[in-house]
Amino acid sequence: MLTEVTATRYVTPLREGGSLPGLVEAADLGTYVMKFTGAGQGHRTLVAEVISGGLARQLGLRVPELAVLELDPVIGRAEPDEEVQALLRASAGPNLGMDFLPGSLGFDPLAYSVSAAEAGRVVWFDALVNNVDRSWRNPNLLVWHGDLWLIDHGATLTWQHNWPSAASAADRPYDASDHALAGFSPDIAAAAADLAPAVTAELLADVVAEVPDSWLIGRDESADPDALRARHAEILLARAAGVHRRITLGPPTPTRPPSPPGWLTAAAPRRAGEAS
Template sequence: MIPPELRTVNVTRYVTPLREGGSLPAIVDGDDDFPYVLKFRGAGQGRKALIAELIGGELARGLGLRVPELVFMELDDSFSKTEPDEEIQDLLKFSVGLNLGLHYLAGAITYDPLVSVATPLEASLVVLLDAVITNIDRTVRNPNLLNWKKELWLIDHGASLYFHHAWTDWEAHAHRPFPAIKDHVLLPKATELPAAAAQLRSRLTPDFVATVVELLPDDWLVDAGNPQLPAAKRQVYTQYLTIRLAQLDALTKAAENAR
């Protein structure tokens, strides 16, 4: 498997906010002439949402699922100085530095269980991955899935790995079941869970997980409320995910029972 790697792109133009998102992501242009959906470090859950987005997205890609390309995006302070909207101005000001962008899929439509495509194996892989990363935000109300060119694409993993908002009991949290799986939008189509579990085991090895976690920038891991060094925090993320993957049989059985 090719090790994951993220490019770094500079924001050249702020195009428009996506106001349906609570954290006010925006469509921006990069200096590579591509449009991106920019997730801001200064919004809502801030850098922890970016951490969850990066880890969830790259683990999904490692499984062969479709995820828009993730890139690091450098934002300078010039954008806040020319923005007339005070809310967006503050967001831009607090997000100067390294943010996260997803390649913008122009023309994509939101997943609709009644008409959208998702093969049984794809659905099963997404269900089990979300159980591993504790993604509570893949429901009928808010699927965070797109159909683009008649294919299923995954977006927005920022609500995953919610243990890191408390952090102190991460190991106990890693051993907990994931009852929210019963509300997963793809669960009715997830009829190949055992095959999906085998794919998770073969692809999301401890080495691959560690390689994904190693992508996290140091300054996303600096937190005034947690004095641990970035290297120690990366180790926690790696251990947490390794523990979750070791419980794949139980997570698979829970998903099967929920179906």
């Protein structure tokens, strides 16, 4: 299960995200980006964060460690922002924490090159979990110590927002034309050959078991959390087998930023921080 730790101090809101995550300190002396159960996006985004983040880590992709942060809303009494105070009051109990990566930089395709192999693995993974929020407009990628890290998976597992239609999710296509890494010639075939066999029923059972019951059922106390875990695992297992055949890499939208310059893409990719 995820590590459980108590939040001890609310540091500052991070207003880049629509759910108003916040930076907090915790009893283990760690610093976390906290995503709140009381945010307007609801519990299901936390479910997506845990399952997709855990699956990415199991597949060897870099994702910050996750934890369950216990929040006593009293720590927000000194917060002058009324919106933040209301969010803290609505989020008493377990919330999601993502390990803070100090000094990390937002991914910029003009400053950081990604190999075709790594780009293929990220695009394949995003297709597997149906990530609709890793475009060039909002990459949700960080560069930390010269490596690429994946963050913010609340917009994955979109089938959980409409369970009656979830049966079709296994065959749902994925348009990666505007993906943040589409310009790096992602080797999707190699990624599928490497990663698809690793997505087993046993691995998925371990991943979905990490999600707290209360996040799965939300306000529906009649829901069966184990049944919901099984549905997620079933869809992901089915998608893994053939999702690479349903990935589209077509022309990007006209408003796409310019492609990385030739000195970044012509030769072997150079990572940020490497010597020239």
